[in-house]
Amino acid sequence: MGIPRFEVAHGPTNQIQYKLYDAEGKVVVTSEGFPSKADCFKAIQGIKDNARVGQRWELKSEDGKHFFILKSPSHNVLAKGGPYATVEDREKVTTIVRNSVEAAVMDKS
Numbered sequence: 001m002g003i004p005r006f007e008v009a010h011g012p013t014n015q016i017q018y019k020l021y022d023a024e025g026k027v028v029v030t031s032e033g034f035p036s037k038a039d040c041f042k043a044i045q046g047i048k049d050n051a052r053v054g055q056r057w058e059l060k061s062e063d064g065k066h067f068f069i070l071k072s073p074s075h076n077v078l079a080k081g082g083p084y085a086t087v088e089d090r091e092k093v094t095t096i097v098r099n100s101v102e103a104a105v106m107d108k109s
Contacts, residue, residue: 004100006044008037016040020047020079020104022096029079029097044106046078051101057094066090070097 002023011017015033018040022028034040050056050072058069060082067082068090079097084090 004096004104006104006106008040008044008106018044020097020101022100028093029081031079041106043078046072046076047097048102048104050078051098059090059094061087068094 002025004023005021007019007021008016009019011033013033015035016037016039017031017033018029019027019031020029031040031043034043047070050070056071056073056078058071060067060069065083065085066087066089067080067084069077069081070079072078081093081097082090084093
């Protein structure tokens with residue numbers, strides 16, 4: 001087993017985005033694009049600061065699909081996940097994020 005990590009790179013729209021990998025190397029969250037690495041790293045720090053705060057999580061279900069949104073105290077979206085086929089699948093990912101994000105290393109290349 002490895003260490004959870006954030007990877008920061010150019011995404012498909014040539015903006016900067018992060019991917020959060022779990023300890024097994026599986027991508028559990030991919031961000032939308034940011035205009036700069038500084039903005040991306042700020043979002044990652046926001047996730048680290050807020051992942052363990054229950055009130056920051058919004059869990060949604062619609063049309064048989066399940067999603068999550070992690071927000072900052074000012075209600076800015078820090079991370080989104082889904083769609084997941086089951087509530088249990090969504091819960092697995094949110095548990096990974098809650099329990100491993102603080103220890104995740106950041107690729108600052």
